[in-house]
Amino acid sequence: MKIEMKNITKAFGTNKVLEGVNFTVQSGEVHALMGENGAGKSTLMNILTGLYGDDGGEILVDGQTTHFSGPLDAERHGISFIHQEMNNFLEMSVVDNMFLNKEIKNKFGLMNENKMREQAKFYLSKLGAKIDVDKPIGSLSVGRQQMIEIAKSLMTNAKIIIMDEPTAALTENEIAQLFEIVRGLKKQGVGFIYISHRMEEIFEIADKVTVMRDGISINEYQTKDVSMKQLVKDMVGREIGDFYPDRNPKFGKVSLEVQHLSEDGVFQDVSFKVQEGEILAFSGLMGAGRTEIMRSIFGIDPHNEGKILIDGQEVHIHSPQEAIKHQIGFLTENRKDEGLILNDSLTDNIVLPSINGFVKHGLVDDKAINEFTNMLLKRLSVKAQSADVTASSLSGGNQQKVVLAKWVGSGSRVLILDEPTRGVDVGAKREIYDLMNELTDRHVAIIMISSDLPEVLGMSDKIAVVYEGKITGIVDTKSATQESVMTLATGGVKDGTRN
Numbered sequence: 001m002k003i004e005m006k007n008i009t010k011a012f013g014t015n016k017v018l019e020g021v022n023f024t025v026q027s028g029e030v031h032a033l034m035g036e037n038g039a040g041k042s043t044l045m046n047i048l049t050g051l052y053g054d055d056g057g058e059i060l061v062d063g064q065t066t067h068f069s070g071p072l073d074a075e076r077h078g079i080s081f082i083h084q085e086m087n088n089f090l091e092m093s094v095v096d097n098m099f100l101n102k103e104i105k106n107k108f109g110l111m112n113e114n115k116m117r118e119q120a121k122f123y124l125s126k127l128g129a130k131i132d133v134d135k136p137i138g139s140l141s142v143g144r145q146q147m148i149e150i151a152k153s154l155m156t157n158a159k160i161i162i163m164d165e166p167t168a169a170l171t172e173n174e175i176a177q178l179f180e181i182v183r184g185l186k187k188q189g190v191g192f193i194y195i196s197h198r199m200e201e202i203f204e205i206a207d208k209v210t211v212m213r214d215g216i217s218i219n220e221y222q223t224k225d226v227s228m229k230q231l232v233k234d235m236v237g238r239e240i241g242d243f244y245p246d247r248n249p250k251f252g253k254v255s256l257e258v259q260h261l262s263e264d265g266v267f268q269d270v271s272f273k274v275q276e277g278e279i280l281a282f283s284g285l286m287g288a289g290r291t292e293i294m295r296s297i298f299g300i301d302p303h304n305e306g307k308i309l310i311d312g313q314e315v316h317i318h319s320p321q322e323a324i325k326h327q328i329g330f331l332t333e334n335r336k337d338e339g340l341i342l343n344d345s346l347t348d349n350i351v352l353p354s355i356n357g358f359v360k361h362g363l364v365d366d367k368a369i370n371e372f373t374n375m376l377l378k379r380l381s382v383k384a385q386s387a388d389v390t391a392s393s394l395s396g397g398n399q400q401k402v403v404l405a406k407w408v409g410s411g412s413r414v415l416i417l418d419e420p421t422r423g424v425d426v427g428a429k430r431e432i433y434d435l436m437n438e439l440t441d442r443h444v445a446i447i448m449i450s451s452d453l454p455e456v457l458g459m460s461d462k463i464a465v466v467y468e469g470k471i472t473g474i475v476d477t478k479s480a481t482q483e484s485v486m487t488l489a490t491g492g493v494k495d496g497t498r499n
């Protein structure tokens with residue numbers, strides 16, 4: 001199968017999102033689609049699969065002009081879209097999720113459970129995945145859920161599979177497994193459109209790369225013929241020198257101290273300190289418990305033992321509101337659900353935690369609010385028509401920048417950032433790092449959870465490594481290496497053998 005998208009254009013109201021995009025993919029190849037947040041990648045895919053109509057251009061499938069009436073129609077013609085956010089019903093079993101709205105029924109109209117179970121097992125085994133199909137899907141890791149998505153695509157006999165940032169929430173091992181599966185399917189003639197901001201992955205898995213910028217396809221390359229530097233230049237429109245800015249931290253007193261924090265079955269005996277002006281990274285494998293520790297400190301989840309001290313004084317935090325009162329901010333990993341009110345404007349979202357600072361004599365100072373939000377939106381290069389549009393109208397990466405703006409602007413003295421650059425493009429990443437440096441220059445203490453080891457090594461002063469709910473070590477970043485952190489993150493297991 002060969003898909004050709006020619007000179008596609010699309011506007012949402014007055015917002016011209018695509019202004020002439022060419023993109024081609026065929027069976028047996030992995031074609032990566034790259035571009036800054038808001039460049040139009042998802043929109044292009046939504047046009048291909050018929051969710052949106054286009055305003056101009058042509059889509060050819062095997063040389064024939066084609067229009068799909070919607071994702072189901074596209075699926076029937078062999079094009080399947082695996083979204084980043086998998087909309088599974090977590091309490092329902094694997095097999096029920098796989099056959100939702102596609103139930104196999106017998107001649108009496110009753111569900112043929114055995115047949116569905118058999119087929120689910122068959123497609124999962126094609127991917128080499130041993131998964132109990134009767135388990136609730138929510139009890140499986142994100143990596144396994146991703147495999148189920150691929151199995152679902154195979155069930156529809158997909159010839160072309162679109163993957164939107166499939167590795168964003170996967171562990172290293174799961175990524176390796178996913179790539180194995182992609183390579184295997186490629187050999188059987190399946191083609192992939194692969195959307196990702198992770199440069200190393202593109203070089204590992206993609207045969208071709210197309211870069212988009214501001215709604216235009218800039219260049220198409222064979223991956224083997226292009227450098228990372230060139231791709232960055234095409235995406236951002238300029239060269240980016242160093243990825244990570246220099247840090248010259250000046251540490252003040254201890255801002256936050258956690259002593260022997262435990263929650264049964266989740267994390268145990270967690271103790272650490274973070275000083276004013278310091279960036280303390282939390283490293284570890286996905287699922288090690290880093291987010292859970294932070295949720296507990298922020299008052300979202302409980303803990304049954306331990307103390308939290310702010311400026312040396314013990315505090316009792318039972319809700320996010322109380323945490324905010326103590327000037328703690330938390331950029332959650334799960335932005336859509338916890339970070340943004342999608343139907344509110346960008347302004348309302350950004351000023352939410354800091355609104356009290358804008359009230360003078362009982363009145364809200366709208367002018368100051370506007371200046372403040374516009375400054376933040378500009379600094380983070382958020383692609384939006386204005387600060388008044390709803391958060392729901394932004395691209396995924398730009399939504400993330402808005403959540404970050406909200407917390408950066410909140411005046412927090414301790415800022416917890418959970419995967420602050422996940423899903424964010426290279427140019428904006430550098431902006432975020434610069435902002436983090438400015439915050440620490442202003443004595444803010446930052447805790448940064450990150451699964452990106454180069455980022456941890458490039459942007460922190462100390463690294464706390466978590467393994468199975470425990471801190472296995474806190475090391476000085478200057479003396480740390482990828483290997484030493486990985487060793488701690490796997491509980492001291494090196495090359496598969498215990499030290």
Ligand SMILES: Nc1ncnc2c1ncn2[C@@H]1O[C@H](COP(=O)(O)OP(=O)(O)OP(=O)(O)O)[C@@H](O)[C@H]1O
Nearest residue numbers: 012017037038039040041042043393394395396397
């Ligand atoms: N339904 C919509 N209504 C209005 N504007 C929209 C809508 N969907 C997308 N846009 C706008 O289209 C532009 C492109 O968004 P799109 O989601 O395609 O970007 P993207 O390249 O996928 O970005 P990211 O890397 O952040 O996911 C953005 O500026 C966004 O605000």
